[in-house]
Amino acid sequence: MTPKYCFLGFLTGVLLPGVVETQPAHESLKPQRVHFQSQNFHNILHWQPGRACPGNSSIYFVQYKTYGQRQWKNKEDCWGIREFSCDLTNETSDIWEPYYGRVRTTLAGVHSGWTMTQRFSPWWETKLDPPVMNITQVNGSLLVNLHAPNLPYRDQKRKNVSMEYYGLVYRVFVINNSLEKEQKVYEGAHRVVEIEALTPHTGYCIVAEMYQPTLDRRSQRSQQRCVESP
């Protein structure tokens, strides 16, 4: 929809309430479905345009706060943007805190009302991507190298600090091809896992996942890597 139509829609909303729109104009401008999407603790606010203004001509303003705070804070990077999303990862980095975000738009100098998210708890709501896994064979055993998905907080020196901070572990499974049996061989935060005592000349497939023990939640599984033991 072009800006003109959008504006007409808005005017109809203003001039003909009760006829065309049962709700006031501000209501029909308000962004819809404002919600956080959290992937690997990257917390992105998403929304859709208001009903009177479905095109991409609108500009949006984003605010956020921690639950319990009186003042909303402007998100400077998302102040007058055309996108339908805003990265609030840094603003919501204390993952055990509850947060709110809200969005409004403006049209012809008139601000819409704010549309607010539900209370958002990153720790509870985030979805995890699987780890990336590489396998190398050393003598009779397998070395599994694990890489966590990209998490916002990383300690430069000791890379698994972020795993501890987020309460995450890796899980590694071995699938014995001939027996069609799956076995968990590792659960922990180490990035290199050695799998020993393999039966010679047997096909194995290895797969890994991220796991949150306190919530019993797992990511999807990594790609399988299959090898034959020497």
Place this chain on the structure above:
Amino acid sequence: MAARQKSMSSSLMGTLAASCLLVTALWVQREAAVPIVSHCSLDRANFQQPYITNRTFALAQEASLADNNTDVRLIGTKLFRGVNMTERCYMLKQVLNFILEEMLLPQSNRFKPYMQEVVPFLARLNKKLGQCHIECDNQNIQRNVQNLKDTVKKLGESGEIKVIGELNLLFMALKNECTR
């Protein structure tokens, strides 16, 4: 002393607190008043049960949808203001006790099925903290707990909703302050 009694009228509480202050005042003259806190701890395993953790968060989330008041928070930094780390579990015991007896038990028919599972869990924690007491109530503890109670009561029914919407925060606070 004061804390050993399970429930008391507020006037008796006041008298005891006053005498407690007097004792503290006398004591301070000799050495810095170190609160004597005992049995104020919970096993970490209580907070490592995914099922009940998930249920507590789900319950809180559902109730928080009905809580439009985003400015007022019961379990937050304000509650801990002026309270030593060592006394926080004791204070949370007071909060837990109040929330259970005055908020959750009367509401246990709402938010099914979560409430029916979460309330007994919290009641168990409350029972485990039954022996938790402190030699002298810090004034800040009493004031902060009273503030929380007053806020909840002032908000009326939406206060009850707010309490339920913060059970995840209470859960995390108990985990952080009561486990070693």
